[in-house]
Amino acid sequence: MLEIKNLHVKLEEEDKQILKGVDLTVEAGKVHAIMGPNGSGKSTLSYVLSGRDGYTVTDGAATLGGADLLDMDPEERAAAGLFLAFQYPVEIPGVGNMTFLRTALNAQRKARGEEEISAGDFLKLIRAKAKDLQIDADMLKRPVNVGFSGGEKKRNEILQMALLEPKMCILDETDSGLDVDAMKLVSEGVNALRDEGRGFLVITHYQRLLDHIRPDVVHIMSDGRIVKTGGPELALEVEKNGYADILEEVA
């Protein structure tokens, strides 16, 4: 599904190398987790994959279902099936959440050569999806993420994911800013989307989220590289001993 090979990335503005050769393959139907200390390059990896400005790829490749991701505009990556749930969902005053969701869905359908969804069908669809995530009508009417609590913003991200049905989902610290109940709700939303055809890359600092979203594979990232890969037990090890031991061991 998602294949990253020897990915080297530096900041556009300053000569600073952030990713120093990332190798990672996420298969369809699998959940991979990336853990790692602050500044290890986890969020940069998610931004580079989704096409955010400000980064230069100096070496390596990233493909989604065989297609070269790095060559595409952000909207093309989305249409190809990539979805990033943001660590900090963006507030867009003046754009209604409903308008935003419908525009996004129709844009992707159009890009894939499918018919646009009618207003009535969309309303039915979004109401059903919103209900599962306990998103009320008011949240759908308000401007995108404006005045949303931390938990509401994250639920809104998962709603978009549920609506757009991407092939490859990247969750960037989706647990940050969530209380226990909200984390459970968000995780249930994610788990409901797990299926054979879909891959997940879950970026997190903490084991806690992985209690709810059980990963198949756990990677430890440090200083721009994947330094260790293992099963779910690796996350437990981090929780118990911190990163220091693992990093020492691979150094």
Next chain:
Amino acid sequence: MALAQAKLDLTETRLAELPPPSAEAVWATEARAAAVARVRAMGLPTRRDEYWKFTDPATLTQAAAPRAAVFEAEGETPLYTDIDRLKLVFVDGVFDPEQSDDLALEGVEIEHLSDALNKDIHWARDLFGVLEARGQDPVDRPLAALNTGFATDGIVIRATAKVEKPISFVYLHRADTSDATMHHLVRVESGAEVTVLENGPAAARFNKCMEIDVADGGAFHHVRAQGRDHERRAVTHMFARLGAGSAYKSFSLTANGAMTRNEHVIELTGDDAIAHVAGAAMGDGANAPFHHDDTVFVTHDAQRCESRQVFKKVLRNGAEGVFQGKILVKPDAQKTDGYQISQALLLDEDSSFQAKPELEIYADDVQCSHGSTTGAIDETALYYLRSRGVPESEATDLLVLAFLAEAIDEIEDPRLQDDIRSRLDQWLSRRRRG
């Protein structure tokens, strides 16, 4: 002070080209003559005048109207189509009875300006040129005086009740070099309410003046969409005087136009009156120049009045925007609440926005604020939208609409608000398709 020779020449050349109005009642003839005398005393504006520092009035003052091609918007339904209204159509500034409804509407007296000016006794006598003349102090507005002196058509409205149907002026542009001068009068009697809609470019060059006198407890609503002909030029003045507890609410939408100068001159003369003026302008300098100037002068001369100015401009490909807004609070206008915001969204580095916000306050117990910002598109928001699959051009348009929303929200009637919003949406999507 004697006028500079160049200004004198400019003024006399222009006056010499204008046909004198036909015979009218004595009071009207005197009002016209007084207006022409005002023009001569002030002289027509030039770029050297402080009030025209950011907008070059040359094409508005030259003798002949510069050519402007007629814009054909194929497949577009005209604005306000679904709204039950009294429709009055003007072609190149001349009333067209064929396309217009009868001049009859419950709750109003409505007549042609020419008919009113021909009557020896008419309420218009207390309004025609009166608010325009008051509006000449402290800043000269010679193009408005010129309008009073030579306007050839217009409508006079006296509302005596809450008028259900809006009165809709439709200004069609048919001739490449048409030069239209129109003058409307609106008198809203105590407790009455009326809505005036305006739509269209009117002519290659358009000078329009509207004087609005709102008595105690009356309300005047105004929604305007200026035509999209790329080369058209317009100078408009709205002079309003507001009695106690009355309201004046005006919104203007402008897309395209080589030259637009929209002035509002509002006097709050009765306690507890409110005046809201808003504007959304969208300019693209790619095919023709775009210059849009909103100039507002609000005078608070009574207690507990509220005024709001909300102006938004989206500019691209070398488009130019100007805002000059002033709130003057006189010594006795205690408890004044004045607000002013002007913002420009520049979609590239070639476009420009000049803002001159002014507060002049002589009362000591007032609340006045003003702000002006110029910015580029929010890159983070743009990336967020694109990451969800929305193409860049469509995402930009979503953000453009969001930016203009605050001004459009000022329209009180939800039907009119929807009409304006869907129109903008349509223009943007047509533009995307090329």
